[in-house]
Amino acid sequence: MNKRSENILVGLQNQYYRATYKSMGFSTDDLKRPIIGIANAWSECVPGHFNLRQVAQRVKDGIYRAGGTPVEFGVIGGCDGFAQGHDGMHYILPSRELIANSVESMAQINLFDGLVLLGSCDKIVPGMLMAAARLDIPCILLPGGPMEGGIMFDGRKSDQTSSTEAYGMLSAKKVTETEYKTLENLSCPTCGSCSYLGTANTMCSLSEALGMTVPDGGVIPAYSAARLSVAEYTGIKIMELVEKDITARKIITDDSIRNAIKICLAMSGSTNAVMHLTAIAREAELGINVLEEFDQLSRKTPQLAKINPASEYNMIDFYQAGGVSKLLEEMSSIIATDQMTVTAQTVAENIQTHHYQYPANDKVIKTIETPFGYEGGVAVLRGNLAPDTGITKPGAFDKSLHHFEGEAICFDSEEAAEEAILSGKIHDGNVVVIRYEGPKGGPGMREMYKAMKYLYGRGLSKTTALITDGRFSGTNNGCFVGHISPEAAEGGTIAIVQDGDRIEIDIEKRSLNLLVSDEEIQCRLKQWKRPEPKFKRGYLGLYCKIAASGSEGAVMKYDKL
Template sequence: MDKINKFSKEITENKELPAAHAMLYAIGMKKSDFNKAQIGIVSNWYESNPCNIHLNKLSKEVKKSIINNNLIGFQINTIGISDGITMGTLGMRYSLPSREIIADSIESVISAHCYDGLIAIPGCDKNLPGVIMSIIRLNRPSIIIYGGSIYSGNYKGKKIDIISSFEALGKKNMNKISKKEYFNIVRKSCPGPGACGGMYTANTMASILEVMGMTLPFSSSYPANSIEKKLECKKVPFYIKKLLSNKIYPKDIITKKSIKNGIKLGICLGGSTNLVLHMLALAKTANIEISLKEIQKFSDQVPLIGNLKPSGSYLMEDIHSNIRGMPIIIKYLINNGIISGDCLTVTGKTLYENVKNVSDINFNKQNVIFSLKNPIKKNGHIRILYGNIAPEGSVAKITGIEGKNFVGKAKVFDSEEEANRCIFNNKIMQGTVIVIRYVGPKGAPGMPEMLKPTSYIMGSGLGKKVALITDGRFSGGSHGFVVGHISPEAQSGGLIALIKNDDIIKIDAENNKLILEVEEKEIEIRKKLWNPPPLKVKSGYLYKYSKLVSSASNGCITD
């Protein structure tokens, strides 16, 4: 049988590298270890975020099992940024750009040290696309272990989560709840470790990566603090060794068909609009053609069946407890022709082989997942809108609850902070289209999420009465009549930069149109008077990012 230490032998079996060998002896390796395959165990562990605080414990469980499978494992940390903690602050500008740092850092360490494979343990939102982008670049046997979702909080017998705390501020401001109730909701929203509980970005991407075959079955739905998550960590080294032995690489698993599966599952579950950015970036990294128009086509083809927050009622923990795990949903969608079951996975088996023996979904005993015959919405909630405001596209999340059309007068803000102050001080009238611009990938820079203004809007009871459009993006927790990712962005001279207060804006989610109803002659006059504002940063990482980043319509990649 061929050796499985294909890359590490470049160091361990090279007799002209005595210093390297001396250093390996110094960290505890024995002579007999030099012919073993080496696995990088990468986690996004850090203490200041519940999504990530437990990942080092999971990494240690993996390392124990690595040794038992006659492999060498090295624990490695990369960075993370807490979206929840930075939301609404200037720190949020670093969230999306952190995806590139994560991918670059993992690629650097695994390549430089000639590791034979990779086990990645991400937790928060940008962790997941960051690690999968590095895995595609490296193309070495790899498996992802999702850090898992948080359990729900509880207030007065009702399940609450992180979005409850954001929306509570709007309710307190409208005197719908007391200061004491507000404090108790905030204090009880996050009871422990794990990623934010709804079908927000982390859980959306975890579900997508499972159906794409890059995790073991059930990884996306095992809660962070569950015994099943620990057992998953013990199982993974067996499968990484199998991938090494059978020469199964990420690009054998990540194909156009598996990417389609991922997008379709994300849409069926009502996933975050961030899936659009990340799937475009993932596909680009794999040299696979996926366009915004194709994503719209997928959304037209599949129904919304996930009754999951933020637009629905349930959390990821309910998929674990009520449905008995993501594979039950995947099996149902395969059997009904929504997704393809013949794609290869990290188990060495096909997706269908992984799920064929799980139980069938029961629609009589739960309301978490609806049947395809009685969906929440007959087609997907992801809408790619075009028009004079967004000639290169924009992304809306329309479940139907908020309506399908909105026409209103523009109220324009050149920063999120301005908009938040106005919304919080109850200065937004019904029928307004809030415009937040210069918050795109170049303009912010970093394309921060607009969860704070959308949460204020929902908490204030204006969810169906105002709309919001932006060249920024939205958290998976955002809901309401919102349109983001507008391309070209304001900083690049997109039409969003030319909108004035009281201009009429039309949002048509049935015909996928986003229109500024201003005469072309007037638009041309405004174009001649417009000059790009100076970049908000002059040095550092965000400056470099603003110079390299592509538009949102191309996934905000820096390659």
């Protein structure tokens, strides 16, 4: 066993470090064991992390039981829900880099022999996986699990996003104020990551697919006894990884990233997964081109699962139908099953030994012979409006929208678009263009979550489209294209679209085009002027200077300084 901690805990010369640990109650015996860091994103700010104190304790129990010493430390984590629709959303995507940097820093400062990463939500899970790939020491990521769905509303169990949809309905006088207010108390009955397949649950599921989370660890409900049992099991397994020197980069490989992409496509996961997997692959120094893989695999990977927002079924329904383990089993003929996982077994061995607790449910997960569709639920679009890329999620909207042509109505911020939608200025046939919301221009590539929910609430989700250099929440549905690169702040074509221009979105052809002549586009681009940065100080002042485009994962490229 190669113990990093021995460099500071063994030998007379290292008494200083042992004395420092003993000031906190650690014993001589504790310090002879492998030291396992527990990076815990617990807080009272994020419902997906609210139960992580209890989860952490059971992880500690497992580590002690298997002969290690756990050392817990805190990690920040912001809730996308709290940040929606105001300046806080500028910080959400950039916080991913802070999380990765802080986990890396603590692991290196303390020379941990292994890490258990506790986080459930949108930027915390990818940030932690980025740190694991960067460090290349034994690591396991364990989420806190999804919350239960709430009272029935609009044909499905409600969640916090139902309130935003309902506000659009209220503005259109489609629901009463009493119906609207009912959701406040009954839409989120438990803690946990959002009950739908947003970015949080997408990335928790993809961590399983990558092999970085134990089977079912990404989808067991937050409030269940099984969540605590899987926590103790995780503590035991991290000790086995340390003993066998199974490090993160032995698990995060080109093939395991490809497995995760296929699972994302098969379950119609969040479009944000494209940039997060790109960033994780970059930290692992892999050769895989995640964007190209999404493009190619989306055309031949069947859609096997339908989860809210693609259906009325939520994450707990998905878990009970077999979860990620069932998808891996169904797709075993088209994924790399020889890949190592944090169980110290391969994907194939995990499939062979898995025991399903609940009966199959083909309304949630289909077999590979009878899929919901023969193409994946996420697609990469290109064209004169998105020369590098645009990302959409056809698995979450009606097929009648797979070809949409409409008239542009342009906004230079999320807030301006939302005001126009609520005041009735958007009509059937419009393509809402929201720009200057990319990694640099936003900065921070805010989500256009509210705009899409308001369109839905006002009955426009099947008659309008929305395109942006910003992002979308995994809960959004309707015809949308995000991650448009180059972004407006970098002089991308989206910057020079004018009200009244015709825009064509074609899912079948994987294209996104502004229907004006090339000569007119070039003329407008010559007249365009780069805007002043919105933030010039603090963390966002740094981020907007060195953020890469959405097509590169919106990572911070320090060589730009």
